[in-house]
Amino acid sequence: MKLRTKLWLSLVISAALSMVLFGYTTVWIGKAANKGYALLELNPLAQSVVDAVEEHPEFQLDALKQTLDRAHADHPAIRWVWLDDQGHSIYDTAGMNPTFTFHDLAMLMRKMPERYLKDNEVPILTPATKNGQTYFLLMSVPASAMKQGEVYFLIRKLSSLLTLVLPLILSFSVPFVVALWLFSTLNKRIRKLNLALNQLNIQSDSPLVELVDTSKDELGQLSQHYNSMAHRIRSQFAEIQQFENKRRLLLSNLSHDLRTPLTTMLGCAEMIRSGNYEDQKELQTRAKIILQRCRYMDKLLDQMLDISRHDAGNLTIRLENHNFSEIVRKIAAEYIMVLDGDQIHLDVEIPDEDIHLPIDAPLMERVLRNILDNAIRYGKDGRYLGIQLFAEEHAVNMIVRDKGKGIPPEHQAHIFERFYRVDSGRQGEGLGIGLAIVKDIVEAHDGSIEMSSMPNVETVFRIRVPR
Structure with missing residues (x-):
């Protein structure tokens, strides 16, 4: 699999996993740490109590008290008050039995839902009908019993959804664009380095591909190391070639230096063996030549020994x-x-x-x-x-x-x-x-x-x- 494909897959999979992880962790942490009543849960809760009261065929105070007490037992933080259409309290779970005027009820609903954002009680007034008469259930929830953090998006038209989706798309697309640019840049630099390595040739007559990368990151340092390595390899190969040429020249010189005195020695030795010399003086001359050539060859052998010792580092x-x-x-x-x-x-x-x-x-x-x-x-x-x-x-x-x-x-x-x-x-x-x-x-x-x-x-x- 190519590096570009790996980067793309990593980017897409990591983005999907991050969104799933965000959703699950948000819900889990919300349930574990953000306990209390949600604002949208209050109206259905009040309506359920009203429905329970309306289920009885006749209006009886005992049945009303049982229903509200049961609701209070299930939700002890909430105060339940049953009112008639004149604002008189028929039953109050707090035992206070107040009387509310229209002004009092209006003041309870004033500045909602702004009051919900502050440390005040949240009142919910739900109408009820029993035997043709109108009643009201007043449910009062203290702020301490509400969730400490809630976020709502209210959408009345689908066109207004763009006002929410468009910022989300922009916010999510910016990291993708930046990551894409970064990955493309890194991939391009890696391809250049890979191409340069494939074209690297130690022969001095071939062109040397040098990488120009002014970045100070790891890839920039790797490019600089490649340039120095390429030059070092070229230099070392040139030295090896030069040494090899000298070695060939050494063998050629050595063969010449040994053959010349050896030929002279063979000629002089043959003359002495056959007795083809005029007098004792010429014999001594030929013997001296043989001795000189032997010493010269011995010197060459000493130099060869020096070469072997030099190579062995001895x-x-x-x-x-x-x-x-x-x-x-x-x-x-x-x-x-x-x-x-x-x-x-x-x-x-x-x-x-x-x-x-x-x-x-x-x-x-x-x-x-x-x-x-x-x-x-x-x-x-x-x-x-x-x-x-x-x-x-x-x-x-x-x-x-x-x-x-x-x-x-x-x-x-x-x-x-x-x-x-x-x-x-x-x-x-x-x-x-x-x-x-x-x-x-x-x-x-x-x-x-x-x-x-x-x-x-x-x-x-x-x-x-x-x-």
Whole structure:
């Protein structure tokens, strides 16, 4: 069943039930709480007593007294007085037996029914005929014995019924019109939301349906949540696509990076196996090539292991207090030997006073080596490599500089992303995971790493670790 049909049925059924409930509760509460005589009940009651008196064949005082006493016993709050046509009291249930003149009777009926609305007695005068003589029954009802609330509609012509029905129709139609407008508006907004959800497509090339709903109610909030959810899904799908593309590129690069050295190794191994070399020097050269390619492949496998650990979130650090200055000195000394013969000037600035830090020493060594390797690989044309270490009050800073070709501006924002390589033409080695691991290690130490580069001028990596 559609929501619109449910709303209509709910509206009609609830309106019908409310009217029935109103009728039943009004009658029940009226009987339970609004006790007493109704104004329209008095005349029939008086006439019934008159009829009982007239039923006797002859007028006898004893029979009259019995009839009025029985009426008084049934209705003790009412005073019954039987009068002749001269106003003389023949019998009074109150025992007062007054005499009424025409003026007295006229005054009793004066300002009726206005007096009924006030705290006064309600007199009812009913004529009777017995043996050709006229009598009157005066029935006096105190206001305390009357119903405390009564509503009457007096209709003399059917046309006057419109004056009652028309206001009722208008009063009942206004809530229906307002409810109809509200339900139609809600149904329209829900249909728009449902249509937008049906048309939602995570593909970035398809149009995105956005809902414009300025209302602050729940549907407006739901529309805003839908818009943010749609954008978030699109963004996450784009990231997934980008990651998938990088994964495919990784597999392609890995197959190329493994096949090239493997082909070289197979050629050198075949030459050594067949003895097809000139002298011992060429043999050592081929063996050295095999060793270099084996080390390169071992490095690729280490990077693949880093990728799997990164995906599994297994990067854990074990902090211990270390002499960070000594770690940097040791690595700098190693790279002096590495750079021997490459005509690259190594500039090292380390303060004489040792700097102690709570760090994971193997991981921080890996950070520094990775950055230095990148600086040598891509910045060796500048013939300069700088390492600077200095301490501040709350942090320790380490800076690595080179003056090579640098990193183009369009690549600088992505340099720490996984699988990202500046050299798309396959120049250089690696899978594009090194700097991403570096950033993870530094951030695991609650530190930060930044990079700035002016091609062919200076490329700087800044690492800041809190003390």
